[in-house]
Amino acid sequence: EAGVTQSPTHLIKTRGQQATLRCSPISGHTSVYWYQQALGLGLQFLLWYDEGEERNRGNFPPRFSGRQFPNYSSELNVNALELEDSALYLCASSLILAGITEQFFGPGTRLTVL
């Protein structure tokens, strides 16, 4: 069974540009989560999508946005890039069942803003 996939692996942008990151969840998973991990820091929750709807949002400015498609894949868009947006962006997926289930993570997209 294929795991969570993310593309691209690396992305280099300059300040003010827009970045688009993509995530495909494990087959059958309906929830997709996005996290930011800046260098030396833990994971900061960005966005949670389930069944095409945004369920929760972390403490990030509106220039961080995303969407989930009918096939449950997801996009994270970062507008007006700033230097501090340089980080590893991790996507995770899970299936919401009765009880609490683990999230399975993708390999991440490393975004560098110059």
Add this chain to the structure above:
Amino acid sequence: AQKITQTQPGMFVQEKEAVTLDCTYDTSDPSYGLFWYKQPSSGEMIFLIYQGSYDQQNATEGRYSLNFQKARKSANLVISASQLGDSAMYFCAMREMMNSGYSTLTFGKGTMLLVSP
């Protein structure tokens, strides 16, 4: 207040020895789950072990076990017989079951484990 606290920024252990990574949590919800993830230098987060708040027994997965002390709100990860490949960053995380539904995962800041030969 932090929901997940990992007080050890770094830990060193010799190969084949056991090591305990500390994690304390803060929640008022009766239903929650605790997770440990491993993050090697490649960046991918690898799920290790899960403990539900209502689970009576401590979770175990191979060389990993979770020392769950509910009254003390601690969920320490124990790695037995450390291997060189265990060198990585380890994150403790919690997911709460709120009235509005499931919350997202809250992560601690992590503990860097280095295993020496």
